[in-house]
Every structure is written in structure tokens, then in C-alpha cells.
Amino acid sequence: MSQLDLTFAALADPTRRAILARLADGDATVAELMAPFDISQPAVSRHLKVLERAGLISTRVDAQSRPRSIEGGPLAAMNGWLEQYRAIWDGNFARLDVLLEELKQGEHDGTADTDHTKRNPD
Helix, strand or coil: CCHHHHHHHHHCCHHHHHHHHHHCCCCECHHHHHCCCCCCHHHHHHHHHHHHHCCCEEECCECCECCEEECCHHHHHHHHHHHHHHHHHHHHHHHHHHHHHHHHHHHHHCCCCCCHHHCCCC
């Protein structure tokens, strides 16, 4: 499984996304991470293992505790992948803006074309 696949798979679960959101505020122990959830410590530990396997969090030994930290690398890689598609989305929104402006202008001057099936999208 690629790093990107691991990242998306880990983020597919809302509990893991909530854990990451909490870690974005700072390091936390398992006990601190499980506090807002109505799930067992072993269940939280399984979620943490998935996040760690995906490289989204790391664990350090600090005396008796093992605080978890968020790691930005996989999230940055995922963002880079998503950015490739931003130009497509931006182009679609720009075409929609033009269409909406044409429709608005047509309403004001009485030339509104209500049959949009004839419109060529290109």
C-alpha cells in the first residue's frame, strides 16, 4: 500500500480524524486522547496504531508516559496530491460563474435562454 493510500485509509475513520484534530493542539497521552470518546483504551490504541502506521503520528517515551505527536509529512503529501486537482475545480467554478452571470444578464434584458441543453460546455 502506498503512503497516500495509508493516509487516506487512516483518515477515513471519524475517530482517527478527531484524534488528529486533538493532536494538532499539542501532544497527548492515550488517556488524554480517549477522554472525549465512549470507547475502550484498546480501541483507542488500535486507532493510534493505524495513524502511526500511516506516519500521521509518532510516539516518544517521556518517563512513564508515551505522548503522541502529529506528523505533518503525510498530510503535506496528501495536500500536494489534492492540489493537482484544484485547477480542474477552479476551472469548473469559473465556467459556472460565467454561466450564472449570463443567466442574470438574460433575466435583466429579457433574453434569458431557458433551454440549457443546447449550451455547449466547452
